[in-house]
Amino acid sequence: MPVKFVGDSYDFPCANQVENYGGDINVYVVWDHHLIYCAPNTYRLPPDMKFRDFLEQVFAPDYPQHPDTDKVDWDKGVWQLENEPWQPDLDKSFSENGIAHNSFIRVTTPGLEGMHGVGN
Amino acid sequence: MADKPRRLTLTRKYQLMTRGLDWETTYQSMDDVFPYDKYEGIKIKDWDKWQDPFRLTMDAYWKYQAEKERKLYAILDGFAQNNSQLNISDARYMNAVKIWMQGVTPLEYAAFRGFAMLGRGFRGAGARVACQFQSIDEMRHYQTQMHAFSHYNKYFNGFRQFARIRDRAWYLSIPKSYFEDAVTAGPFELITAISFSFEYVLTNLLFMPFVSGAAYNGDMATTTFGFSAQSDESRHMTLGLEVIKFMLEQDEGNLPIVQQWLDKWFWRGYRLLGLVGTMMDYMLPKKVMSWRQAWEIYWEESGMALFNDLARYGLRPPKYHEVATKEKYRITHEFWCTIYQFSHATALYTWIPTEEELDWFSAEYGELFDTVYRPRYEYWKELDDKGERFFQKRLPVVCNVCQIPIFHTMPDDPLMNCCLVSEYKGTKHQMCSQGCKDIFDREPEKYCQAYIPPQQIYQGNCGGATLEAYRKWLHIKDEETGEYYGSEDHIMWEGWKAQAGKPADVPA
Numbered sequence: 001m002p003v004k005f006v007g008d009s010y011d012f013p014c015a016n017q018v019e020n021y022g023g024d025i026n027v028y029v030v031w032d033h034h035l036i037y038c039a040p041n042t043y044r045l046p047p048d049m050k051f052r053d054f055l056e057q058v059f060a061p062d063y064p065q066h067p068d069t070d071k072v073d074w075d076k077g078v079w080q081l082e083n084e085p086w087q088p089d090l091d092k093s094f095s096e097n098g099i100a101h102n103s104f105i106r107v108t109t110p111g112l113e114g115m116h117g118v119g120n
Numbered sequence: 121m122a123d124k125p126r127r128l129t130l131t132r133k134y135q136l137m138t139r140g141l142d143w144e145t146t147y148q149s150m151d152d153v154f155p156y157d158k159y160e161g162i163k164i165k166d167w168d169k170w171q172d173p174f175r176l177t178m179d180a181y182w183k184y185q186a187e188k189e190r191k192l193y194a195i196l197d198g199f200a201q202n203n204s205q206l207n208i209s210d211a212r213y214m215n216a217v218k219i220w221m222q223g224v225t226p227l228e229y230a231a232f233r234g235f236a237m238l239g240r241g242f243r244g245a246g247a248r249v250a251c252q253f254q255s256i257d258e259m260r261h262y263q264t265q266m267h268a269f270s271h272y273n274k275y276f277n278g279f280r281q282f283a284r285i286r287d288r289a290w291y292l293s294i295p296k297s298y299f300e301d302a303v304t305a306g307p308f309e310l311i312t313a314i315s316f317s318f319e320y321v322l323t324n325l326l327f328m329p330f331v332s333g334a335a336y337n338g339d340m341a342t343t344t345f346g347f348s349a350q351s352d353e354s355r356h357m358t359l360g361l362e363v364i365k366f367m368l369e370q371d372e373g374n375l376p377i378v379q380q381w382l383d384k385w386f387w388r389g390y391r392l393l394g395l396v397g398t399m400m401d402y403m404l405p406k407k408v409m410s411w412r413q414a415w416e417i418y419w420e421e422s423g424m425a426l427f428n429d430l431a432r433y434g435l436r437p438p439k440y441h442e443v444a445t446k447e448k449y450r451i452t453h454e455f456w457c458t459i460y461q462f463s464h465a466t467a468l469y470t471w472i473p474t475e476e477e478l479d480w481f482s483a484e485y486g487e488l489f490d491t492v493y494r495p496r497y498e499y500w501k502e503l504d505d506k507g508e509r510f511f512q513k514r515l516p517v518v519c520n521v522c523q524i525p526i527f528h529t530m531p532d533d534p535l536m537n538c539c540l541v542s543e544y545k546g547t548k549h550q551m552c553s554q555g556c557k558d559i560f561d562r563e564p565e566k567y568c569q570a571y572i573p574p575q576q577i578y579q580g581n582c583g584g585a586t587l588e589a590y591r592k593w594l595h596i597k598d599e600e601t602g603e604y605y606g607s608e609d610h611i612m613w614e615g616w617k618a619q620a621g622k623p624a625d626v627p628a
Contacts, residue, residue: 003563004306006159014547014568016575026578028517028550030537036496038458038527039516040539044578044585062514065503082541082548102548104517104539116495119535 018101023047025094025101029059032108033119034066040104051097052090068112077107134175139168142245154243160306162378163371167244170366174355176253184351185260192264192348199341200271206620209337209405211276211613212604215468216403217269217342218278220330222467223295223395225265226286230299232258234310241307247366250359251311257352264348268341276609277600278467288582288594290518290525290573291395291459291466297523297570298392302385304566308367309381315360317385321426323353324418325393329400329408336406368433375434380562386438387555391522398455401481402473410484415448440555443531449485450534453493458527460500461512465587467596469604472501488534509603513587515574519552521559521567528552544568 003010018025025047030040041062045054055074063069079086082104088097099105114120128136145153157164198204208214235255242248273279286292302313331346367374397411409417419441427437456470463470473481478497481489500510516525517539530538531553540557542549544564551557560567576582583593591601599608 003565004160006156010565012565012569014545014549015570016549016572016579017545017547020579026575028539030517030539032536035492035529035535035537036457036499036510037512038454038461039525040537041514042517042574042578043514065508065510083539100548102550104541104548104550106539115499116491118492118495120492120496120499 016102021101025099025103027094027099028102028104030104030106031059031063032106033114034063034068035114035118036066036120037063040106045094047095047099048093050091050093051088051099054094055090066115068109068114072109072112074107074109076111077109080106130177130180131175133177133179134172137177138170138172138246138249150243154241156241157243157307160308160377162308162367162374164244164367165370167242167246169369170244170246171362172246172250173358173362174250176250176355181253181256185256188348188351189260189264192344193267195344196268196271196341199344204338204340205272205275206616207338207340211609212469212471213337213339213403213405214272214276214609215278215470215604216330216333216337216399217272217339218276218468219395219399219403220342221265221269221279222282222286222289223292224326225262225269226282226292227295227299228258228262228265230296230303231314232256232262234258234299234303234314237303238307238311247363250362254315254352254356254359257349257356261345261349261352264345268345271341275612277597277607278469278609281467281595285467285594285596289466289596290523291462293523293571293573294395295392298388301388301566308363308377311360311363312367312378312381313385313388315356316364317360317382318389319353319356320360320364321386321423322389322393322418323357324422325414326396327353328418329396329404329414333400333404333406333408336408337404364430364435365433368435372434379435382435383439384559384562387440387444387553387559388522390441390444391519391524391552391556394451394455394524397452398459401452402456407480410481411452412448412484415445420445439558440553443553443555446531447528449488450492450529453481453485453489454527454529457493457496458516458525461510462516462525464511464602465591465594465596467594467600469602469607469609471604472497472504492534504603511602515577515587517550518572518574519556520549520570520572521551521556523570523572524552526550526552 016026021044023046024044027043027045028040029043043058052074060069060072074090079088081099083106144150151158232255235251235258239248239252239255242251269279286296302310305313327346331343334342334346364378367378397414400408400414401411424437427435459466459468460470478494482494503510518525526537526539528538530536538553540551540554542551542557542560542564545568547568549560549568551560573582577590578585583589604610
């Protein structure tokens with residue numbers, strides 16, 4: 001059921017539309033089972049950035065106090081895009097991998113599943 | 121000889137004020153005079169069927185309120201003169217008061233505005249009058265809280281610029297957006313959201329823990345305004361129930377609209393109360409009851425009993441209440457872990473619970489706490505002991521509806537973040553739960569406009585793209601944020617405690 005309103009129309013742009021990012025995109029990424037970091041992270045990135053560069057230079061350093069971070073091998077990651085199974089090519093860019101503005105990416109790393117046996 | 125004028129009875133006065141003095145307009149159409157009370161689709165056949173059990177009149181109202189004000193301010197004066205800030209259980213407690221002042225007190229002001237709108241918006245005079253009284257109440261609550269807390273502002277950090285951070289800070293966009301969602305709806309949805317869903321159904325989860333928590337923790341200022349607000353609150357609750365019954369009795373077509381609002385506002389209210397539950401579990405050094413226990417008493421028992429009573433009107437319990445019940449073992453711990461790691465971007469202090477408190481959590485929350493959260497806290501404590509206090513530097517994803525960072529986990533898997541996606545106008549939006557996703561999907565035109573802090577930070581609207589720049593934009597000073605132990609509040613408190621019991625410094 002759409003919104004009910006007074007007047008002739010009710011039409012506003014999305015506050016987080018891609019037009020507001022000056023050519024960049026907004027991307028959400030979570031390394032599952034590392035819940036000492038409480039939530040998926042948010043990034044503003046150029047869409048032609050290579051996915052591997054992002055993972056190694058931007059994403060992994062965001063988990064600095066986790067003992068798994070030094071051991072991680074992203075080539076062994078199991079991936080999801082918008083909560084659906086997905087296989088990225090790490091050596092291609094975001095846009096070549098079909099990662100669009102506001103995409104949500106999850107990765108699990110078998111063998112590196114957090115601390116205490118509960119994904120901490 | 122002329123008859124001596126007789127005084128009117130209270131009942132007659134109320135009758136005149138809510139019925140007799142109102143009239144059907146003729147120069148202008150009633151629809152032009154009251155342009156907003158039909159578009160939501162609620163049909164009212166006879167406004168005179170409105171029943172207000174309190175039947176309050178103006179003179180009675182001023183008399184009661186003046187009496188309460190006199191008592192309140194006498195106690196607040198005594199509180200200040202006796203340096204009663206020294207009587208609180210521990211300076212960590214003060215952070216519960218800071219959250220209240222930063223997050224909840226501004227809602228009282230927002231409620232004053234909202235009810236002033238309703239006091240003009242309904243075409244039934246009985247409903248208008250009840251809303252006008254409530255509007256004045258809400259302004260009074262805003263003021264009494266402000267006055268009660270102003271004493272703490274002389275000593276503790278975190279109070280001084282509540283209005284600015286209320287508008288800007290990410291964690292305060294949770295209560296702010298909740299109320300703004302309500303006041304930008306139509307009048308019937310607004311009153312359903314605030315008077316029924318919040319004040320009737322969920323208020324016990326807000327006021328009980330906060331006011332009894334204050335009493336337990338020696339905070340006489342808060343306890344006193346709590347009691348001073350109590351009789352107003354019971355009037356507000358009665359209004360909430362009356363509104364629901366009135367809408368449902370007036371037209372059977374109102375039922376599906378009301379049900380949808382209850383589904384929405386139960387979920388929004390529950391998400392908001394997660395913050396209160398966290399305050400209750402973690403920020404009260406002397407515990408009243410756990411969130412789990414409060415949820416069981418005030419929702420699983422009382423809330424469900426209420427919905428059993430309402431079943432005769434065709435209402436069912438709100439959607440996803442079972443999910444909320446599943447989350448009772450984890451929601452406050454997930455929330456505290458989040459505030460703990462982002463407290464360098466708040467005007468609050470956070471800390472790892474003491475050993476004794478961890479034992480209390482284990483007893484209250486059982487296995488999930490012992491296997492997941494306790495080892496997490498112990499790990500953070502180890503880092504802290506090494507001088508590597510754990511902070512998260514990267515901005516989190518925030519739910520496009522409740523505006524809470526998506527720390528929430530899946531209903532049946534407390535070890536996996538839950539992040540759901542809806543697309544509208546070619547833009548994807550993230551939500552923390554099916555409850556919030558349903559709200560978005562019903563009115564995407566509305567929620568696509570949401571001002572979500574991390575998105576706005578990255579768009580360049582909040583001072584810069586780093587947490588440091590953002591904090592500067594919030595005007596939060598280094599000394600009023602981050603870890604409690606070693607903070608200015610902590611050092612001052614320890615100094616006071618060290619002085620206590622020593623003989624007064626009398627000159628020879």
